[in-house]
Amino acid sequence: MHGLEVEVAGIMLKNPTMLASGIMGLSAASLRRAVRGGAGAVVAKSCSSQPREGNPNPTVIEVPPRGLLNSVGLANPGCRELAEELRKLGGEVPVIASVYGFSPEEYAENAVLMQQAGVDGVELNLSCPNVEGTVFGYREELAQEVVSEVKRRVKLPVFAKLTADAGDVVSVAKACEEAGADGITAINTLRAMSIDLTARQPVLGNRVGGLSGACLKPVALRCVYEIAEEVRIPVIGCGGISTGRDAVEFFLAGARAVQIGTAVLYRGLNVFRKVAQEIAEYLEERGYSSVGDITGMAHR
Numbered sequence: 001m002h003g004l005e006v007e008v009a010g011i012m013l014k015n016p017t018m019l020a021s022g023i024m025g026l027s028a029a030s031l032r033r034a035v036r037g038g039a040g041a042v043v044a045k046s047c048s049s050q051p052r053e054g055n056p057n058p059t060v061i062e063v064p065p066r067g068l069l070n071s072v073g074l075a076n077p078g079c080r081e082l083a084e085e086l087r088k089l090g091g092e093v094p095v096i097a098s099v100y101g102f103s104p105e106e107y108a109e110n111a112v113l114m115q116q117a118g119v120d121g122v123e124l125n126l127s128c129p130n131v132e133g134t135v136f137g138y139r140e141e142l143a144q145e146v147v148s149e150v151k152r153r154v155k156l157p158v159f160a161k162l163t164a165d166a167g168d169v170v171s172v173a174k175a176c177e178e179a180g181a182d183g184i185t186a187i188n189t190l191r192a193m194s195i196d197l198t199a200r201q202p203v204l205g206n207r208v209g210g211l212s213g214a215c216l217k218p219v220a221l222r223c224v225y226e227i228a229e230e231v232r233i234p235v236i237g238c239g240g241i242s243t244g245r246d247a248v249e250f251f252l253a254g255a256r257a258v259q260i261g262t263a264v265l266y267r268g269l270n271v272f273r274k275v276a277q278e279i280a281e282y283l284e285e286r287g288y289s290s291v292g293d294i295t296g297m298a299h300r
């Protein structure tokens with residue numbers, strides 16, 4: 001499709017839609033399905049040094065309309081095993097690994113493993129609400145330490161994934177840029193909960209989880225808009241995007257590309273192709289020749 005190519009921190013995408021981390025990103029086979037669904041890039045599930053089982057069930061519940069509350073807790077087979085999976089992906093689209101850790105050093109070690117697996121970039125999950133001790137994105141100094149350590153150890157583009165649960169997400173984004181981040185992904189899920197009226201108890205086994213989907217979009221959009229105003233590095237929008245029109249709002253706010261997670265459930269795996277097609281239609285109808293033509297327009 002014409003005019004959809006974008007460049008993000010030196011990574012070329014055939015269209016600006018990306019699979020968000022944690023949504024079927026645990027194996028080469030499942031990532032390939034997103035590629036076949038039209039994704040311009042894929043982000044793998046966040047991984048840690050050691051395999052992790054995650055939180056007690058239930059870990060995912062639906063929040064109408066078109067939303068989820070999850071406390072999956074970064075369950076993953078460990079970076080070594082996931083790196084072997086990512087190694088199998090052969091250059092069809094850019095692959096971004098997502099790593100987390102309990103210290104800046106652990107983030108960096110995991111990023112090094114992913115670099116050795118041949119990925120195109122690394123996203124630092126500084127913002128998962130479901131694993132205590134890993135939310136380095138709540139505070140500027142902590143986020144900065146992680147980004148600096150990773151940048152010292154790897155040559156790949158590094159993206160810092162942030163949360164609006166941070167007191168001041170814009171300051172955290174600026175701190176990450178100062179520490180050398182090549183891009184910002186905004187945002188992760190927001191801390192939220194649901195209570196069962198019969199049991200009179202929280203529904204999630206972990207009590208609290210992360211909210212995603214349609215209801216997150218206005219918050220994510222506000223974050224992207226404010227971050228894009230303050231940083232020069234590219235911003236990737238994420239949160240509640242399920243249509244081309246949603247994506248266009250993020251471009252107008254200043255996003256260079258968008259990630260899609262929860263909408264895979266509601267529009268199917270072809271959501272990437274559909275959203276890309278809808279973006280192309282928007283551009284064509286209004287006489288724009290590329291996504292770059294409208295990026296950041298809402299700031300002018």
Ligand SMILES: Cc1cc2nc3c(=O)[nH]c(=O)nc-3n(C[C@H](O)[C@H](O)[C@H](O)COP(=O)(O)O)c2cc1C
Pocket residue numbers: 020021022023045046060068070072074098125128161187188189211212213214216238239240241259260261262263
């Ligand atoms: C079931 C589930 C698991 C997730 N796991 C991760 C993860 O491992 N790492 C991460 O950075 N984000 C994770 N996320 C957050 C998504 O990548 C995304 O930031 C969030 O869901 C908002 O986008 P969406 O509204 O399009 O889903 C997860 C989200 C869901 C719903």
